[in-house]
Amino acid sequence: MTLSTEHAPEHAPKMARLSLSERLQPWLPVLLVPALVLAGYLMISSPSSWLTLTVSGLAMGMMIFVIASGMTLVFGLMDVINFGHGAFVSFGAFVGVSVLLVLSGMTGAPSLLLNLLAVGAAMLAAMAVTGVLGLGFERIIVRPVYGSHLKQILVTMGGLIVAEQLIHVIWGGEEIFIGRPEMLKGSVTVFGATLEKYRLVAVGLGLVLFVIMRAVLRNTKLGLIVRAGVENPEMVQAMGYHIRRVFVLVFVAGSALAGLGGVMWALYQEMITAHMGMEIMILVFIVVIIGGLGSVEGCFIGALLVGLMQNYTAFLEPKLALISNIALMVAILMWRPQGMMPVIKAK
């Protein structure tokens, strides 16, 4: 020990300080959300409608985030692209709505506690069912086709078709209408803008989930393994962690979150069909692509952008709502071809 200190060179190592713009660079996408909100404010002349639209855009964004986060992690971790993710959304919605219909005594009661308990029970049931479903889906559909994107897309699409048909078998072919629980109906007025209560709840729930997910990924050992696995699965495997088991866990968690998102979406739309998962997947794909495949933060920002964009354009020019999101995707991919916050793969 003494030897090394004696012969150590005089100078201390220096870290080159990054300039402000260089340090801001990775976080630029975060600024897009306030920029879009501001642009919306300038385009929409009435501040109260702007506030209403912003809240519903955020609510929609949160729900899309809940659904998309699992998919982006599954892709990042194992390079598996799951087109059947939408099936979990539909299944979650149907299970959740069935539970809510059974608990109609609780949802109809004018007590916020009972209402929230019923919704919570519906969400837990949906998550349990879609989690188990995800486990089966991973084993039967995804596992035999590792390494081949072409086969993954085909097989998971097949899985989506079968799952949609199974919903028809179990619940019948008709759409189901579902009213919101008594205390979540109606709206509150803030600064002259009417804000639906349920949307505020959805925003809150989405934020809580994002914070929890981030905390798990940042501060727990499991999160560390997952993040390391996204960057370099072989190395994590070499360190002695069973990456396949971690992957199955993430897949199941992602499916359960999609089921939860399905329940949230069902209460948002107040109507469910077997095909709803597929419809939402279109927005989810846009979010996952612009966020950067494998990045949870990018997914969150992407979801907010898509949700806000959808609501602003639906107000300004209803026919262009979906096209505007395609334009958003094109613009972002022109700017950053790998998505806003790409995960750098160690390969």
Add this chain to the structure above:
Amino acid sequence: MIRLFLSGDHPQSRVLAALLLVILVTLAFAPFLFPGTRSLETAARICIFIVLVASYDLLLGYAGIVSFAHTMFFGMGAYGVAIATQRMGTGYDALITGTVAGTALAAVFALGIALFSLRVRAIFFAMITLAIASAVGVLVSQLSGITGGEDGMNIRIPRELTPAFRPFDEPVMGLRITGRHLNYYLVFFSCLIMFLVLLRVVNSPFGRVLQAIRENAFRAEAIGYRVVYYRAMATVLSAAVAALAGAVFAIWLRYVGPATTLGVEIMLDILLIVVIGGMGTMYGAVIGTVVFVLAQNYLKDWMGGASDATSFLPLVPDLLNPDRWLMWLGILFILSVYFFPSGVVGRLRGKA
């Protein structure tokens, strides 16, 4: 002669050759063999779907690219004809203008999407085409001023192609020829030509490069082929053929609407047919389409019978309900991707 027509790509199996011959002869003489209107309708649909599926096979089976926008291109051809006849009046010039315009639009669109998304990452292509196709679908049903919205548009075609036209006073081989039959032969021959052209394309050096890219894009690039260029060209070509098939479909059906040309269901049908028939074989499109259309017509009846027969059991009748036939097809589809990626044709050729 046969070698020239088939571009040297022989069926390589007696059973397959026999099946293809039966299908060809049946379709060629369909008006005489099955005089009913409904069976003529089915025969024309089979012709058009063979081309549509074969053009998709060029993309999926040969280039290894998954696209969900194929029906969008199909619809562009169909709507091209519809809009042109509405604006220019009934006539062959309108049909030709519409076909050319629709095909050109599809090609330009395909080029744009291909350059944009294949440049980034091939896997994005599937997701981006899905998003764009559904956006276009929504737009078509909303822009009712141009496209007729959800109701679609009726197309007025020249009188020579309608049932009202009777070219001969006497029946030919026991059949009263009408314009409808002439229209059928227009469909049959244009589809036959398009199929043979596609067969020519996949057996050309260009097709070989596509297969090389499918097997190993990195190596193909290293040998010196511009992967993006070849993939983009395959996309454009398959989109153009799909649009042509759409134009023929519109002329045959004399109607276009979002559900008949742009629907997600048709896209899924195409995917199922390609995989079950055999990816990367072209003949798979023929076999797959015939099996699919026959299954659509007869499997449903059989399932209905089976569902009634098992009505005393729980759940089983629901699973066998004719409306659930897509589920069984989905299961068949998953199994074929696992176990016979080269489909029925690959099995018959004995190298699955």
